[in-house]
Amino acid sequence: MSIVRNIAAISKGMSITFKEMFQPTEVENYPDGPGPTRGAVLQDRFRGAHVLQRDENGLEKCVACFLCAAACPSNCIYIEAAENTAENRISSSERYAKVYNIDYNRCIFCGYCVEACPTDAITHGHGFELASLNATNLVMRKEDMLVPAVGMPGELAAHSDSVK
Amino acid sequence: MADVTFTVDGKKLTAPAGTLLIDACKAVGIEIPAFCYYPGLSLQAACRMCVVRIEKMPKLQTACTTTVAEGMVVQTETDEIKQARKATIELLLGNHPLDCPVCDAGGECELQDMTFKYGAAESKYVEIKQHREEQQWSPVVFFDRPRCILCYRCVRVCGEGMDVWALGIQNRGVSAVIAPNGQDHLECEECGMCIDICPVGALTSGTYRYKTRPWEMTHVATICTHCGDGCKTTLGTRRSNDGMEIVRGDNRDKSGINGDFLCIKGRYAFDFANRTERLTKPLVRQADGQFKEASWSEAIDFAAKRLREIRESKGGQAIGVIGSNRTTNEENYLLQKFARTVLGTNNIDHHRTVDYVSFAAALAGKSERTASLRDTANAPAILLLGNDPTEQHPALAWNLRSNVRLNRARIYIANHAEIKLRRQAKQFLEIPKDGYASLVQYLAGNDSVVAANEQTAAFRDAIRKEESLLIIFGSEFRGRDIQALVEFGLSLPNTKFVLLGDYANSRGAADMGLLPDTLPGYVPVASAAHFADEYGAVLPQNAGLDLLQMFDAAQSGNLAALYVVGSNPVTRYGVDPAVLKNTFVIVQDMFLTETAQLADVVFPAANLYEKAGTVTNTYGDIQLVKKAADKAGVRSDFELIVRLADRMGADLKKLVPFGRGVRADMGQTRGAQSGEADRHSVWLAAHGLEPKLSPFDPFATLDEIQRLVPSYSFSRLELLAGSDQHAKSELVQISAAPARRDLVLPSQDTLFTSGTLGRYSDKLKEVLDSHTTPKPVEAAAD
Ligand code: SF4
Ligand code: SF4
Ligand code: SF4
Ligand code: SF4
Ligand code: SF4
Ligand code: FES
Numbered sequence: 010m011s012i013v014r015n016i017a018a019i020s021k022g023m024s025i026t027f028k029e030m031f032q033p034t035e036v037e038n039y040p041d042g043p044g045p046t047r048g049a050v051l052q053d054r055f056r057g058a059h060v061l062q063r064d065e066n067g068l069e070k071c072v073a074c075f076l077c078a079a080a081c082p083s084n085c086i087y088i089e090a091a092e093n094t095a096e097n098r099i100s101s102s103e104r105y106a107k108v109y110n111i112d113y114n115r116c117i118f119c120g121y122c123v124e125a126c127p128t129d130a131i132t133h134g135h136g137f138e139l140a141s142l143n144a145t146n147l148v149m150r151k152e153d154m155l156v157p158a159v160g161m162p163g164e165l166a167a168h169s170d171s172v173k
Numbered sequence: 174m175a176d177v178t179f180t181v182d183g184k185k186l187t188a189p190a191g192t193l194l195i196d197a198c199k200a201v202g203i204e205i206p207a208f209c210y211y212p213g214l215s216l217q218a219a220c221r222m223c224v225v226r227i228e229k230m231p232k233l234q235t236a237c238t239t240t241v242a243e244g245m246v247v248q249t250e251t252d253e254i255k256q257a258r259k260a261t262i263e264l265l266l267g268n269h270p271l272d273c274p275v276c277d278a279g280g281e282c283e284l285q286d287m288t289f290k291y292g293a294a295e296s297k298y299v300e301i302k303q304h305r306e307e308q309q310w311s312p313v314v315f316f317d318r319p320r321c322i323l324c325y326r327c328v329r330v331c332g333e334g335m336d337v338w339a340l341g342i343q344n345r346g347v348s349a350v351i352a353p354n355g356q357d358h359l360e361c362e363e364c365g366m367c368i369d370i371c372p373v374g375a376l377t378s379g380t381y382r383y384k385t386r387p388w389e390m391t392h393v394a395t396i397c398t399h400c401g402d403g404c405k406t407t408l409g410t411r412r413s414n415d416g417m418e419i420v421r422g423d424n425r426d427k428s429g430i431n432g433d434f435l436c437i438k439g440r441y442a443f444d445f446a447n448r449t450e451r452l453t454k455p456l457v458r459q460a461d462g463q464f465k466e467a468s469w470s471e472a473i474d475f476a477a478k479r480l481r482e483i484r485e486s487k488g489g490q491a492i493g494v495i496g497s498n499r500t501t502n503e504e505n506y507l508l509q510k511f512a513r514t515v516l517g518t519n520n521i522d523h524h525r526t527v528d529y530v531s532f533a534a535a536l537a538g539k540s541e542r543t544a545s546l547r548d549t550a551n552a553p554a555i556l557l558l559g560n561d562p563t564e565q566h567p568a569l570a571w572n573l574r575s576n577v578r579l580n581r582a583r584i585y586i587a588n589h590a591e592i593k594l595r596r597q598a599k600q601f602l603e604i605p606k607d608g609y610a611s612l613v614q615y616l617a618g619n620d621s622v623v624a625a626n627e628q629t630a631a632f633r634d635a636i637r638k639e640e641s642l643l644i645i646f647g648s649e650f651r652g653r654d655i656q657a658l659v660e661f662g663l664s665l666p667n668t669k670f671v672l673l674g675d676y677a678n679s680r681g682a683a684d685m686g687l688l689p690d691t692l693p694g695y696v697p698v699a700s701a702a703h704f705a706d707e708y709g710a711v712l713p714q715n716a717g718l719d720l721l722q723m724f725d726a727a728q729s730g731n732l733a734a735l736y737v738v739g740s741n742p743v744t745r746y747g748v749d750p751a752v753l754k755n756t757f758v759i760v761q762d763m764f765l766t767e768t769a770q771l772a773d774v775v776f777p778a779a780n781l782y783e784k785a786g787t788v789t790n791t792y793g794d795i796q797l798v799k800k801a802a803d804k805a806g807v808r809s810d811f812e813l814i815v816r817l818a819d820r821m822g823a824d825l826k827k828l829v830p831f832g833r834g835v836r837a838d839m840g841q842t843r844g845a846q847s848g849e850a851d852r853h854s855v856w857l858a859a860h861g862l863e864p865k866l867s868p869f870d871p872f873a874t875l876d877e878i879q880r881l882v883p884s885y886s887f888s889r890l891e892l893l894a895g896s897d898q899h900a901k902s903e904l905v906q907i908s909a910a911p912a913r914r915d916l917v918l919p920s921q922d923t924l925f926t927s928g929t930l931g932r933y934s935d936k937l938k939e940v941l942d943s944h945t946t947p948k949p950v951e952a953a954a955d
Contacts, residue, residue, distance in 0.1 A: 074274030075386040092383040103307070104275045104383040127274045 051135045056118045058136030059111055061155040062129060069099050069155065070130035073106040077122035077131055085115035086122060102128075109151035113139050179245035190243075194236040195223055198249065205249055206258065206287055208372050209324040210237035213433065213579060214333055217325050221261050222287065225249045233257055255291060262293040268302050270319045278374030280387040284322060311359040312939040313379040313441055314368060321351055321375035327367035334433075336574055336596060337361045351375075362924055363940050364567070365440045366433075369424055380441050380936055381421040385411055393801035394426040394895065396788050397439035398499055398677045398781035399927045401526075402546060402568035403790025403897075405429025406439040408782060408801040415453075416803035419443045419782060430546045430794055430897050436567035437940065438927055443782060445933040446802055451763055452777035453806030464775070469808075469816075476759050476774040477820030480516065483733045483757065484821075489517030489713060493723040493732050496523040496687035497739030497810070498676035499930070501786025501798055502885075503871035504810045505678070505685035506693055506878050507829070508738055511814050514710040515823040516736075519689050519698055519717025524745055525917045527674035527791075528651040529683035533695045535659035536670065536902045543902045544643050544669040546792045550576050552643040552669070556636055557586045558658070559609055560647025560673045563593040564923045566791075569645070569673070570594055585636055587612055589649075602632050609646075610654045617661040641667035648674070648919040674791040675920035676928065677781060681789040684882070684900065689717035694882035707881060709827050719916055720746065728752045737761070738810055739778060741929040743768040745918065761813055766929055777807045780930075784809040786871040787892065793900035795885065797892050812869045830873045 042048015051057070062070045073090035089108035099105035122131050141147055176187045181198055188197040195205050196212070208220035216238050224233035228246040233254065236247075248254065265284065273279045288294055305318040325342070328351065332338040339361035343352040353359040368376045390409035397404045405428070409421035422443050424435045431439075445451075455472030456464040467475070483491055494512040496505055512521045536542050544552065550572040562570035570593075576582040577597045586595055587602040587609075595601040604612055604623075611622040616633050623629060636642065644662050646655075655672070662668040674680055686693040692704050692712075701712045718726055720742060726732040734757040742748060744767045753771050760772040769775045781788070785800045808816075818828050879885050887898035920928055925941045927934070 072275045073383075074279065075389050076274065079386075079388055090383055090385060102272075102275045 046135070049137070051137075055135055055137075056120050056123075056133040058113070058134050058139060058149070059122070059154050060132050060134035060136075061109065061151060062132060063156055063158060064101055066101070067158045068101045069105055070101075070128045071106045071109060071126075072100050072102040072128055072130070073104045073109075074127060076125040076127060080121040080125035081116075082119060082121060083115040083117050085112040086110070087112070106151060109154070111149050111154065113147040113149060114144050177241055177243040177245075179241050179243065179247065181247045182249055186241075188241050190241065192241050194225065194239045194241055194245075194247065197241050198236065198247075203249055205236045206290075207237055208283060208287075208322060209326065211326050211329070211370065213575065214326065214329040217329065220265075220322065220324055222258055224254060224257050224261075226251060226254060258287070259291040259293045262288055262291055263297065265322050266293060266296060267298055268319060269322075270302060270304070272317075272320060272374070275383070276317075276320065276374035277377045277382050278320075278371075282374060283372035308357070309379075310353045310357075311361070311363055311379075312936065312943050313363050313365055313437065314353075314359055314361075315377045315379060315382060316351065316353075317375050317377065318350060320373050322373055323349060323351070324372060326370045326372065327351060327376055330366045330370045331361065333578060334571065334575070335362060335364060335366060336593070337364075340367060362563075362567075363437045363441075365435070365437060369435070369440075370433075378421070378441070380444065381409075384420050385409075390420060391417070391801075392425065393799050394429070395782060395799045395801050396677065396790075396796050397435070398930070399438035399442060400436075400566060400568075400922065401674045401676055401679055401791035402431070402566050403677060403788060403792075403794060403796055404431035404435055404439045404568050405796070405895075406435055408443065410801050415805040417801070418447055419802045426895075428895060430790075430796070431568045431571075432550070434568050434571040437924060438567075438931075438937070441936045442927060442931065442934040443802075444936050445763070445930060446780055446782060446804065448764070448933050448935070450765070450933075451804070451807075452765060452769075452775060453804070454777065456765075456772075456775040458773045472774055472776065473813075473816050473820050476776075477817055479757050479773075480734055480736070480759070480817070481821050484516060487733050490520065490717070491731065491733040492516050492518050492520060493718060493726070493735045494518070494521040495720060495723070495735065495737045495740050495742055496521065496682055498524055498526065498679045498682055498928075499781055500678060500682075500739050500810050501781070501784065501788055501871060502678065502681040502685050502795070502878065503786045503874040504738075504814070505682050505687050507811060507814050507874055509686040509693065510708065510828060511818055511823075512736075513692075513712050514708050515818045515821055515828065517713060519713045519715065520723055520732075521687055521717060522689055522720040522723065522916075523679075523682045523687040524720070524740055524742060525683070526676060526679050526920050527648040527672055528655060528917050529672065529674065529680060530688065530691065530695065531652050531655040532659075532670075532672045533683075533902065535656045539663070539902070542663075542669055543793050543899070544671050545794050545897065545899050546572065546790065547794075547897075548643060548669065549573060549645070549671070549792075551580060552576065552582060553580070553641055554583045554636075554639040555585070555643045555645060557584060557588070557594065557598075558612070558644070558646040559588060559649035560645070561588070561590065561592040561594075562645075562673070565647075565675065565920075566673055567924060573597060583635070583639070585632060587632070600628075600632050600635060602629060609649045610657065613654065613658045613661050617657075617664065637665065639665070643669050643671065645671040645673060647672075648917060651914050651917050671792055675922060677790070678788040680791050680793060681787075684789055684884070685878070689719050689722075693878065694884055704881065707877070719913070721913070721916060724748050724752055727756045730755055732756050735759070737768055737772075738814075739763075741766040741768045743771060744929065759817075761810055763807070764929075764933055776813050778813065779804065779807045779809045783807065784811070784871075786811070787875060789900060793902065794897040795887060795892065795900055796897045797895060809869070811871055811874075815868050825868055829868045829870075830877055 037048050037050055039048040064070050073088055075088055078086040078088055087110040088106050090104050091107035093099055093105055123133055175190055177190045178187045181203055195210055198205050205223050207223045209217040218235045218238045223236040225236045226248040227234050307317045309315050328340045331340045339354040339359050341352055343350050368378045390411050392407050392409050394405055394407045397406045406422045407425045408419050410417040410419050422440045454466040455469055457467040457472050457475055459465050496508050509521055512518055549569055574597050583599040584597055585600050586598040587604050589604055589606040614622045642665055650658055690698055692701055698716055699714055705712050723732055737760045739762055750771050758772040759774045760769040761776045761778040762769050763780055782802045786798050787795050788798055789795045815829055819825050884901045892898050925937050931937050
């Protein structure tokens with residue numbers, strides 16, 4: 010009886026193989042594909058390079074609460090806080106992040122920082138082309154991660170400090 | 174009081190009758206939440222967080238105001254109580270902003286903790302919260318009104334604790350708000366006690382606000398570098414571009430001798446360390462008279478070479494050494510050893526703020542006669558002669574006030590000024606500025622010396638009736654006056670003494686022999702045999718020049734070199750800069766002070782927050798100093814002295830005790846795992862090796878101090894565990910040698926100044942300025 014079972018198992022396996030052989034090929038033609046991702050197809054949930062968000066007024070959402078840094082298991086977030094003033098308003102709350110660095114040498118893309126953030130300021134974007142021949146390039150600064158203020162209501166004000 | 178037995182959560186407990194239920198529970202580890210209750214302050218019962226169910230009582234009761242009674246049966250955590258507490262928090266949060274991510278208290282906020290515990294995070298209210306802008310009340314106190322939960326702790330600590338009464342309540346009921354005394358600003362002592370005691374983030378500190386978060390800092394409990402009280406202050410530090418920067422000073426570690434207290438200087442005046450004009454490179458004066466930055470080895474070589482030349486050509490007596498009031502005991506000890514063995518001179522002194530020598534002489538051989546700062550908080554009767562503790566010894570003033578309030582202590586004050594503490598005094602006697610010595614004679618029974626009246630007679634009678642008296646006196650007493658005062662005190666039963674000197678380690682400087690005529694432990698230089706044995710060197714036998722004589726010698730061309738460690742005698746003693754023009758001057762300091770400006774070589778030195786060791790406060794409490802901050806480019810005075818000695822060709826093994834054998838890292842550099850140091854030393858012993866400690870390790874020098882100075886024979890274990898140890902004055906061997914009165918120069922500091930160091934603190938300066946320019950009174954803080 011075992012022979013019959015073996016044959017059945019093999020034919021079941023081979024049937025899948027043969028069926029797939031005649032299906033159209035699905036290869037992501039990265040990096041030569043079309044679009045801004047150059048052919049890479051990413052799921053929504055994909056956790057790529059971080060993006061620091063702005064609110065509807067163009068102010069930075071990050072209030073430098075350090076909770077992401079506290080949650081981060083690889084200890085790769087570095088923040089320096091400073092106080093907003095009437096003349097120099099960066100975030101909507103009392104405090105903003107003067108310096109916000111993530112060290113991608115160490116980040117494990119676990120998303121804990123995103124979970125921890127009380128203001129939804131830090132999110133995972135879809136950027137994945139992070140490789141570099143020089144490890145020091147892997148420390149991203151706030152300016153590298155912040156969404157541009159272009160087209161936002163607070164464009165002018167926001168430009169003053171944070172956009173390259 | 175008699176003990177009573179009662180039951181809490183099914184546990185049988187006993188406590189003295191009259192104990193508050195909340196305290197009795199806390200003592201056995203049952204925590205009852207409380208916002209308004211604070212040990213040592215009056216009861217408020219404003220928050221209703223501490224409610225408990227007591228059998229046979231109709232409603233929930235507040236544990237913070239209920240005293241324990243025989244047979245009481247108490248429940249502290251039932252569903253009913255949880256529900257009541259949750260409801261309380263919901264009400265508190267009714268208009269509380271969702272500020273936690275930016276709030277300074279976030280992470281150490283009592284309201285946050287309780288909300289978390291009782292799960293009242295969702296609000297039932299839909300109304301829009303009332304926002305109020307944050308107000309700045311003073312350079313150090315900010316108020317964020319919506320965050321306040323009206324626990325009244327700040328009001329009570331400022332009024333009862335500080336006797337300042339600068340905070341109060343405006344309006345009633347739901348409109349009640351905390352308000353400052355100057356309408357829109359505070360006129361107060363700027364101690365920051367209100368900020369520290371606030372359970373939430375309503376009162377925030379001008380130096381720390383919005384800088385970082387509690388868990389981001391490293392917290393190091395060390396000793397305040399300012400006045401002579403030696404409070405323990407916990408410094409929160411974080412990494413900066415050039416080391417570790419101090420961002421906060423507070424009093425989380427209430428285990429120190431100061432208990433709850435810190436004054437403005439311990440709490441905020443650490444910012445001198447971050448000043449931009451801080452020296453970080455050695456400076457050497459060039460032929461053209463200008464300073465030029467030099468490398469460490471160049472500068473040390475240069476200084477050592479000149480010192481050596483001078484020692485060889487003119488002898489040690491042509492060299493003078495001036496020590497500091499803020500360096501550690503180990504550094505002071507090493508400095509005098511360096512002066513006496515390497516330079517071969519007894520010309521060593523420091524800025525004396527009081528006459529510790531006469532005090533030590535007066536008490537020689539008497540045991541248990543000096544009081545610790547702790548004693549001032551519970552002595553039943555205190556006689557305060559001279560000084561103004563509110564300004565010069567804030568922690569002592571706090572202790573005296575608390576002592577009166579909590580223990581009904583009797584304080585007798587005689588002063589030439591109407592000092593603030595007279596408000597707590599049982600009797601206050603105003604005497605002429607030069608009347609202290611005659612007052613003591615009068616107290617001792619000599620009626621003819623003062624114009625006695627009823628008041629003075631009552632003062633004397635009251636003091637003589639006391640069965641146990643603590644006599645605290647200031648720099649008004651020097652030399653023979655101290656002798657007379659101590660003699661009078663000893664004629665009463667159970668007297669203890671305190672001499673109030675200024676600065677963190679003035680007492681240590683005197684104890685460690687930064688004096689021309691005495692060695693460490695006040696041993697006269699002429700009877701230095703056991704020191705000579707230990708040092709393996711011939712010590713100079715004649716008393717050296719004191720500080721004033723050194724400048725006289727410099728003027729007459731007899732002082733070829735002067736080595737100044739962490740001191741600014743030029744300003745302090747008003748020395749004419751021309752005096753030093755032919756003297757080779759080496760200065761170790763943080764800044765280019767007036768003295769450093771006259772130097773030939775300046776070494777950038779670390780401050781007390783950037784090194785380890787011990788200091789002795791003016792009461793004789795020896796405490797551990799831990800390294801909290803770090804600054805690239807500076808060196809500790811200890812290291813500088815050792816390196817200078819090395820380049821002068823001294824035998825380092827004799828100067829700093831460090832053994833033969835292999836270099837031993839007992840894991841200190843990494844933060845050793847438990848047992849690692851033991852395993853390491855077992856291994857070394859098995860291989861017949863002896864650990865070789867670093868020549869810059871101050872604790873090896875502490876061993877030597879403890880061998881040679883009997884009054885410093887305290888428990889090392891206790892010291893390292895962070896407890897204060899009291900110097901044993903009875904073990905001092907000295908024959909009295911009254912010094913020149915004008916050598917003693919009280920610092921005359923106020924709450925907001927701290928000698929030369931204080932001038933480099935921006936915060937102190939800001940506070941001083943705000944106190945000298947009164948603000949216009951504007952609209953009330955609504
Ligand atoms: S994704 Fe994870 S590892 Fe990366 S920064 Fe966030 S918390 Fe840290
Ligand atoms: S006081 Fe406490 S609960 Fe209120 S915002 Fe600050 S951290 Fe949050
Ligand atoms: S800083 Fe001190 S004196 Fe000033 S209001 Fe606060 S508690 Fe009172
Ligand atoms: S300011 Fe702070 S300490 Fe004062 S009543 Fe409000 S919550 Fe209490
Ligand atoms: S009382 Fe003296 S030792 Fe205490 S914090 Fe103030 S200045 Fe520092
Ligand atoms: S702690 Fe008892 S009422 Fe506030």
